[in-house]
Amino acid sequence: MASISARRLAKELREIQGEGCPVGISLLKADDFATWWFSIEVMGESLYQNEAYTLQFRFDSQYPISSPAVQFVVTDGKQAPIHPHVYSNGHICASILGNEWSPVLSVVAVCVTLQSMLASCKKKERPTDNDRYVRTAPENPKKVRCHLPKSVSSANSFPDTIPL
Amino acid sequence: MKVVVKHWHAVAQWRWDIGTAEQEDADNDNEGDVCGICRVPYEGCCPSCKVPGDDCPLIWGECTHVFHMHCLLKWIGTAASKQQCPMDRRTWVTAERKVGTTTAAS
Numbered sequence: 001m002a003s004i005s006a007r008r009l010a011k012e013l014r015e016i017q018g019e020g021c022p023v024g025i026s027l028l029k030a031d032d033f034a035t036w037w038f039s040i041e042v043m044g045e046s047l048y049q050n051e052a053y054t055l056q057f058r059f060d061s062q063y064p065i066s067s068p069a070v071q072f073v074v075t076d077g078k079q080a081p082i083h084p085h086v087y088s089n090g091h092i093c094a095s096i097l098g099n100e101w102s103p104v105l106s107v108v109a110v111c112v113t114l115q116s117m118l119a120s121c122k123k124k125e126r127p128t129d130n131d132r133y134v135r136t137a138p139e140n141p142k143k144v145r146c147h148l149p150k151s152v153s154s155a156n157s158f159p160d161t162i163p164l
Numbered sequence: 165m166k167v168v169v170k171h172w173h174a175v176a177q178w179r180w181d182i183g184t185a186e187q188e189d190a191d192n193d194n195e196g197d198v199c200g201i202c203r204v205p206y207e208g209c210c211p212s213c214k215v216p217g218d219d220c221p222l223i224w225g226e227c228t229h230v231f232h233m234h235c236l237l238k239w240i241g242t243a244a245s246k247q248q249c250p251m252d253r254r255t256w257v258t259a260e261r262k263v264g265t266t267t268a269a270s
Contacts, residue, residue: 004202004211011203064201065238102250103239104200 005063009033012107025111034059037073038111042119054078055114056090057107067101070110071141082124085117089134091141093127098144180206180222182230200251201235210234225249226257 016027021038028037036059041052054073060066072080072090080086085093096105096113127133137144182197198205199222209220210232223233229251239245240256249256 007204007211008202065242066244099244099246100253101244102253103235104250 003061005059005061006033008064009059016108021108022112024115028054036107040111040115042115046119047121047124048081048118051081053081055111064103067097067142068107069140069142070097081118082126083118083121084125084127087127087130087133087137089137091137091144093144098142182206182222199232199235201231201239206230224259224261226259227252227254
């Protein structure tokens with residue numbers, strides 16, 4: 001029997017293949033329901049003009065109950081965008097990938113959020129604790145602990161979230 | 165004239181009464197009526213079940229959001245959910261079914 005994740009991902013894949021991705025986002029590879037790759041580019045004016053990055057999604061069998069492990073690819077000559085919430089090893093500090101994940105989000109929704117995270121960037125710089133983080137970083141980007149100032153929190157995909 | 169009915173096929177359709185029966189037919193595009201967690205129509209069943217219907221019911225929140233009960237409980241059962249509705253992140257409170265008009269026979 002197909003796992004929960006396989007059914008849901010098959011559906012998302014059909015939608016992507018049928019309707020395409022939002023502008024600037026394209027599916028590179030999705031041969032199974034374990035790892036997908038996307039190309040992501042910021043359209044219009046931004047600090048990342050004409051720069052395409054590769055995003056990797058890894059899913060466990062409990063997706064979408066459990067969040068996907070999402071990071072920028074930094075192998076094969078690829079690099080992570082220079083951004084205050086993106087470590088040089090490709091790990092991303094974004095609340096929706098961590099403690100604000102919701103199972104109603106989708107792969108494309110995550111891509112769009114990360115695209116707008118780049119689009120709204122004011123200054124290209126690495127997180128202040130980049131070197132220390134990268135030295136001790138866990139393999140799984142889901143374990144990223146963000147020590148970044150709250151004021152620059154990147155994810156605003158839930159504008160109607162009620163502040164606690 | 166006398167008519168003799170030799171065979172007949174009964175065809176029936178059922179839907180969950182999700183409390184929006186009036187407008188439901190109007191905006192009946194296939195999109196709106198899926199569980200936000202598994203993306204399967206409400207009338208289908210959650211990925212853990214094989215048979216739709218009473219054994220795989222829906223659950224309503226006081227926030228008015230509706231999910232397959234099994235999908236929602238799976239989410240609420242995780243620490244990551246913080247007991248919040250996946251749609252609006254308000255604390256999940258299961259609502260009494262507002263629509264009491266439907267009977268088991270429908």
